[in-house]
Amino acid sequence: MATTEEIRADLADIVNEVAGIPADDVQLDKSFVDDLDVDSLSMVEVVVAAEEKFDVKIPDDEVKNLKTVGDAVAFIERAQNG
Amino acid sequence: MSATRVLVTGLGTTSPVGGDVPTTWAALLAGQSGVRPIKHEWAEQLPTQIAAEVAVDPTDVLERVKARRLDRSGQLALVAALEAWADSGLADAEVDAERLGVAMASGIGGVQTLLTNYDALKEKGPRRVSPLAIPMLMPNSPAANIGLAIGAKAGVHTPVSACASGNEAIALGIDMIRLGRADVVVVGGTEAAVHPLPMAAFGPMLARSKRNDAPEKASRPWDKGRDGFVLGEGAAVLVLESEEHAKARGAKVYAEAAGAGVTADSHDIAQPDPAGLGATRAMKVALREAGLEPSDVAHINAHATSTPQGDVAEALAIRNALGEKAAEDLVLTSTKSMTGHLLGAAGALESLAVVLALKDRVVPPTVNLEDPEDIGLDVAAEKRSLPEGDLAALNNSFGFGGHNVAIAFRSA
Structure with missing residues (x-):
């Protein structure tokens, strides 16, 4: 089972690939929109890439609740364990 | 007819023989062919396995995030336009955005983005279609992205007339300046259609015979052994400027786009x-x-x-x-x-x-x-x-x- 840090690191790579944000900036307490400047189109790309990478489903209704990197990592952990 | 003289004050390209104007021009004068075997696996199923792909991949030049939001035709267009814009000296000059236009043509548009996303739709479902697919594949995307890059507000256009498109963009740019709608118009054309579908569709029109073994010999206009065209990709851009505007800033002038x-x-x-x-x-x-x-x-x-x-x-x-x-x-x-x-x-x-x-x-x-x-x-x-x-x-x-x-x- 992947650790929280492993998930964060993989997610950081995706955010870097999609939006060009340095992977080191993608920390659990960072807001995608306010801190990392990830726009809505990029967020859709991040979600789709994360679904593929982590083999989980992230429903559209859920995406609006994923405000911070920590929210996303927690969701992925729950989805993988569920 | 006493019309405003339209001058060419900047040039840019990324072509099958060079990644910019100096290398492209030197290669053309040296008679160097840019036609090569296609390295993609898909070429094996096609009768024609050669093309003139660009000498320098645009993703090696553009910032990565910028590049992934553009179709290949848009990437090539932006590389050429930025070179022309820098070459013109206008990047460092005061230009009235409302007097600055773009006419950037494409024959086929963002065909690679369209087809790649269709593949993703068929294989993985609608969620895997990129949310950026439409702004990447629309034919006006290269023109619009150039307009954004240089801040053009006088009108951004995309003439489409198949293989005459690039010249039609130049004609439109001349008109815009002569009609007084703009002082400067960035004009040109871009194409990135080296993909199995266009190649299959062009079929018998592409050079095929035995030229797969001698790609640099395949494009031979007016030679009796010619047997079709070789598909190329790339982009080229000219900066057109009214004589008055160019003189006022002491611009370097290459030639006059006279008619x-x-x-x-x-x-x-x-x-x-x-x-x-x-x-x-x-x-x-x-x-x-x-x-x-x-x-x-x-x-x-x-x-x-x-x-x-x-x-x-x-x-x-x-x-x-x-x-x-x-x-x-x-x-x-x-x-x-x-x-x-x-x-x-x-x-x-x-x-x-x-x-x-x-x-x-x-x-x-x-x-x-x-x-x-x-x-x-x-x-x-x-x-x-x-x-x-x-x-x-x-x-x-x-x-x-x-x-x-x-x-x-x-x-x-």
């Missing part, structure tokens, strides 16, 4: 008028608009794509448009012999070559002319010098749909 002739055959969707009447008229109109006599024309960069009928029909149209004497006195070439056929970017790349030919007084060769067809015209099999003094030259582009566009340039 355009835009006609339609109204004959057939794919076949040109067999008598070349539309092409003839395009050249005549361009000369008239430029205030030139046929005897002023020292050089023509022909459309000549290396197809059996087209090359000969164009030669006839040149004779009819200029008259025997003037036609025989000029130096004719087809740089497609080296770059392949860039479709919607062809007119722009070849106009760039004409502009540099007038400036440097040298015409690039038509390579592979080993057994020339008797067209009665002076084709430059080797690079050729042009005389000093005031010179004019034409660039021809013709496209499916019966579009004919000739642009007349004068030396500065």
Whole structure:
């Protein structure tokens, strides 16, 4: 089972690939929109890439609740364990 | 007609023979072919396995996030436009955004984005279609992205007329300046259609025979052994500027974009008028608009794509448009012999070559002319010098749909 840090690191790579944000900036307490400047189109790309990478489903209704990197990592952990 | 003079004050390209203007021009003068075997696996199933892909991949040049939000046609366009913009000196000058326009053409548009996303839809479902697919694949995407990059607000346009598109963009830019709608217009064409679907669709029109083994020999305009065109990709951009605006800032001037002739055959969707009447008229109109006599024309960069009928029909149209004497006195070439056929970017790349030919007084060769067809015209099999003094030259582009566009340039 992947650790929280492993998930964060993989997610950081995706955010870097999609939006060009340095992977080191993608920390659990960072807001995608306010801190990392990830726009809505990029967020859709991040979600789709994360679904593929982590083999989980992230429903559209859920995406609006994923405000911070920590929210996303927690969701992925729950989805993988569920 | 006393119209505003339109000057060429900047050039940019990324082509099958070079990643910028200096390398492309040096390669053309040296007779270097950009035609190569296609390295993608999909080429194995096609009868034609060669193409003229760009010498420098645009993703090696552009910032990664910028590049992934553009179709390949948009990437190539942006690389060429940024070079032209920097070359013009306008990047460092005060330009009124509301007097700055763009006319960037494409023949086929974002076909690779369209097809890649369709593959994702079929294989993985609708969620896997990129949310950026539409702004990437729309044909006006390269023009719009150039407009964003340089801050153009006078109008951003995308003329589409198949293989005449690049020249049509130049014609539109000249009009915008002459009609007083803009002081500066960034014009050109881009194409990135080296993909199995367009290649399969072009099928018998592409050079195929035994040329897969000798790709650099495949594009051979006016040679008796020609058997079709070679698909090329790339982009080329010219910065057009009113004489008044260019003089006020002391701009470097390459040449004058003196006139355009835009006609339609109204004959057939794919076949040109067999008598070349539309092409003839395009050249005549361009000369008239430029205030030139046929005897002023020292050089023509022909459309000549290396197809059996087209090359000969164009030669006839040149004779009819200029008259025997003037036609025989000029130096004719087809740089497609080296770059392949860039479709919607062809007119722009070849106009760039004409502009540099007038400036440097040298015409690039038509390579592979080993057994020339008797067209009665002076084709430059080797690079050729042009005389000093005031010179004019034409660039021809013709496209499916019966579009004919000739642009007349004068030396500065």
